[in-house]
Amino acid sequence: MYQKINTKPHLNTKPQTTAHLAQTMALLNMGNGELEEEIQKNLASNPALEVDEVKHCAICGGVILEGTRCRNCLNKQLQGESQFLTFVSTREQAKPFLDGDNDQYFEDGTVDTQTLPEYILRQIGVELGDNEKLVAASILTQIDEDGFVDVDVLELSSYYHVPISSVEKVKKAIQHADPIGVGSKDAQEAMLVQADELKRIRDIPELTEKIIAENYRQLLKKQYQEIARELDVTSSKVEEVALFITENLNPFPARSSWGDIRDQNKDDFVRLGEADIVLSYLDNDPQNVIVIEIFQPMNSNLILNAAYQQALKDSEKEIKMKMREDLDRASLFIKCLQQRTNTILRMMQLLVTIQEKYIREGDRYLKPITRAQIAKKLNVHESTVSRAVSSKIVQMPNRKVYPLSVFFDRSLQIRTEIKGIIEEEKEPLSDLQIMKKLEKRGISIARRTIAKYRDMEGIPPAYQRKERSS
DNA sequence: CTATGGCACGGATT
């Protein structure tokens, strides 16, 4: 049904050669971040490849004059009876659709590794001696994109011939510099530093640091009652601390924002503004059709360098060979890119039709599907779907960001069902009782599995759910 | 005796 929308002859689905095949697969595997690097690499190494200043719609090929979406396609698709619209957009065009409140060291949600270390160094430079500056620089070059670094104090101290205390002083200085907490080993340490810093300015809940330090795991799982039990305080005290933490501390100091984007699996965080695919409602009205936008990492399309093509004709025979080769590589690369976009596009159209209810109405309506089923419907190999899904990030109409694999989460639906049951319960229900309730609704799973799902959602066992706030 | 969590097995999925 959706094939009708895309009647673009130059987008052949079947790869021609093995080289084509290999490259397409490689590209498909990449998220936009990697893809951008790959494109840059090709641009740099291949003179036959060029960036086109004129923006073309990747679907209909028409020129996009202004605005964010191709009017041609919009109109054409609106006239058709499709339940959704599809676009291929560039980052620049997409900006208004992404959350744009990034601060100075952010562009597209990633840290500019040039400026963050410099920024910090400038702050702490005055209070450090020359040797200490070297140590600071060395630490700062090692920080990762989250601003974390595992400082090997001993090694640094012997390498730069400074006392261990100096290295520690430097580390402390970095941690207390502006994005407070950078230079820590992990999120836990970063939050401790922030708590420490805040303590100087105002009062903080008394158990804050103890809980971060000793009950970190439970904290992530939101098992407040359990923590309260262990520390022998009321659970409202613990909740107070938890609230304070979410409101005032930032586990990823080098990132600008953190909110509901947290996945239950403790280290699974997704960055804002990094989406490869954005789903939204037309004109932001939930009544309207869903708009699918696939992002290209570059702000323009790639084309063959016309001058280079021209030059080929006038060249000597020996260079001709090499130039010919460059041109071939360039056009192959472009083809593969189109292929990648096209595959993702087709897949998204199918996914959105299947999971429309989930997208509009939430977790309860996610249908459990597998990549293999999608592959069958699209007539591609399942590994192709796997690649297309992997390392892609999708932004839902409600602006939440998830890995594309949410569409294939087999248990999400049941998990929310369980959450619902527990929220409505009067008396805490044991896992076994929940199981029976689920069976009445036509869902049959093992008792053990309920326990697992509960755990994933961070819900404590029945005997700890005695008093409910709310 | 009941409720729950740890470990590990086997089948499905990637």
Add this chain to the structure above:
DNA sequence: AATCCGTGCCATAG
């Protein structure tokens, strides 16, 4: 071939 996920069994706590 590697990984993920549901499940059964068993130990432990209450």
